[in-house]
Amino acid sequence: MRKHTRAVVVGASAVAALALAGCGTASTPPPQAPASQEQTAHNAADVAFARGMVPHHQQAVEMARLVPDRSQSQQVEDLARQIEAAQGPEIETLTGWLRDWGAAPAEHGSHGDTGGHGGMMSADEMARLERARGAEFDRAFLEMMIRHHEGAVTMARTELSDGQFPAAKQMAQQIIDTQQAEIDTMRTLLAQS
Structure with missing residues (x-):
């Protein structure tokens, strides 16, 4: 019985050694699966998206930061906090992607590669928003x-x-889902004002 058990253990050890030998050694890592290459592959549209969205989000955060000192609506204040909380981390992620891709970062205040205005506020519109207070501010903020x-x-x-x-x-x-829901909320708030 002992000889049989020993033969099984030796045989199992040999099979395990052969299996490990086929997996490579610590100094020779196994080749990457094609799926991981797809995970890191990006194209010009991805770069344009990141470059365009960074300044776009930065302006939304600037607008949201105007709210606490100017708004008279708790609902607008809540919305502004939600916008800042969502878009701040996205700016960091987008900037990291641009860095990883070796792409030049978007400059704050630029429209990036959006191919148009993309809903960005002009300097005059931002100045008007900064000057507004109370109900006038809330309405201008929601519309913009x-x-x-x-x-x-x-x-x-x-x-x-x-x-x-x-x-x-x-x-x-995620941006489509979140911001479309916020658009619906803002339209409701405008209708109530």
């Missing part, structure tokens, strides 16, 4: 942020149709 969000949704749809980088496409869908 609706237009701003509509621009972001359009940019995100372009990324979904033309982009290649999976994480960017996932963010684009």
Whole structure:
């Protein structure tokens, strides 16, 4: 019985050694699976999306930061906090992708590669928003942020149709879902004012 058990253990050890030998050694890692290459592949549409969305989000955050000192609506204040909380981390992610891709970062205040205004506010519009207070501010903020969000949704749809980088496409869908819901909320608030 002992000889049989020992033969089984030796045989199992030999099979395990052969299996491990086929997997490579610590100094020779196994080849990467094609799926991981797809995860990092990106195209010009992905770069344009990131370059366009960074300054777009930066302006939305600037607009949201005007709210606490100017708004008279708790609902507008809540919305502004929500916008800042969502878009701040997305700016960091988008900037990281541009860096990883070796692409020049978008300059704050630029329209990136959006191919148009993309819902961005002009300097005059931002100055008007900064001067407004109370109900006037709330109305101007909601009207401008609706237009701003509509621009972001359009940019995100372009990324979904033309982009290649999976994480960017996932963010684009998240932007569409989140910002469309916020547009609906802002339209309701405008109707109530």
